[in-house]
Amino acid sequence: MLLTMRPIGYVRSPHREALDVPRGLGAEHHAEGVLELLPEYEAGLTDIEGFSHLYVLWLFDRSEGFELVPVVPADDRPHGVFASRAPRRPNPIALTVVELLGRDGARLRVRGVDMLDGTPILDIKPYLSSVPPEKLRRGWLAEAEERKKREPA
């Protein structure tokens, strides 16, 4: 299946290369950046200011191929690619939740970027509801966190 994907814009990020992005257990993303839409898509942002958080779908444009059971930074044991956020996926689409800080025309200032500078943006969607924390189970990631706590420092 061939699909024409058009970048709707690009990320401006303080992260220049993959090693700049916090990774692994407990990594937090507080970096601020800008989602710069192409001028022809600006109208699509109408009324977006009212939302505090957005989903950003973007392209892992600097990774190639895919691995079904990769080892990821958060653990020394391999896990399925669909049970992880590893970049080398059958369809290299990434998903990040960002906080919307403000809008200037076609530019959205956001907090929480884990993308590299220049990353192509595929879509933006409003974040509408959360899974309640008491209903959430986090599988191997929670186990890896527990193991790390028990390790001698």
Added chain:
Amino acid sequence: MLLTMRPIGYVRSPHREALDVPRGLGAEHHAEGVLELLPEYEAGLTDIEGFSHLYVLWLFDRSEGFELVPVVPADDRPHGVFASRAPRRPNPIALTVVELLGRDGARLRVRGVDMLDGTPILDIKPYLSSVPPEKLRRGWLAEAEERKKREPA
């Protein structure tokens, strides 16, 4: 930019056509369905059982073209496509959070499907954390809900 997207599988859903899917204000999705991965991707599900919720990225394969400021079922006023979940988007990728009920090999039984039967799946990711409800603002959607409450029944 031409990207080769490969469906990793297909959704089995009780919804046969768009009108079967609950839409508009207060619509809730409790329908159960199955994410049927192609056998060659089954290894990518390793350890997914430990997660209670998943992101499913899928293709709006039955919509064509896009509209930047559509009218959507939740409101009688138009809003930007990136401030909505409207299907006619520049890149027709959809995002749904589902609850994982169980796995049989390459089949994931899930709750919360709002996809049509036969929908191509592009990616599955673990749902790792939520935005706390007290930090969430829902813009025009919250306003449309308020207006509806004030309307005479």
